[in-house]
Amino acid sequence: MIKLSKSGWNNVIIFVVMGFILLINVVNKKVYSPETDKNANQALTILGQNQVILTLSIENVVLVERIARTWRARPGNISGQALEQMMMSWQQSSGELMIQAPEIDRQFALNVTLDIAGQSQPLQLNVYATEQQLLVFNQNTQQWLALPIEIYGQLFPQEIFAN
Secondary structure (H helix, E strand, O other): OOOOOHHHHHHHHHHHHHHHHHHHHHHHHHHOOHHHHHHOOOEEEOOOOOOOEEEEEEOOOEEEEEEOOEEEEEOOOOOHHHHHHHHHHHHHOEEEEEOOOOOOOHHHOEEEEEEEOOOOOOEEEEEEEOOOEEEEEEOOOOEEEEEEHHHHHHHOOHHHHOO
């Protein structure tokens, strides 16, 4: 065994612990590196995490606005639990990021504008429903997101457009 003084052994322990911390960081960066995430199809939410919706406008016909912790829709075709569920769907729905833009007829888009707390510019979305999936184009980031078609009914309940 190597004969070291007490302060010598303390230095050895400090350097071993620092080396172990560096090893953990290197392994962590290789496992969770952003380069591997960019290559894989990511599941992304329509909104970023921890973003708070202040208002949601659909085709400038329906306006949903936050009032404290509740929501109010104008016109008032939808309210209560159904409106809460709709807004929760906007907050939590996720899909896959599309690398290549799909070929669709852009005149059939539903234009959605979201005012997000802390952002000066509103979030502009174009939503397209196809037979297989729901496509969301984020005009701010120029990205396409593909969601399951079943989410359409949660994002746009029938009551919202009822007259």
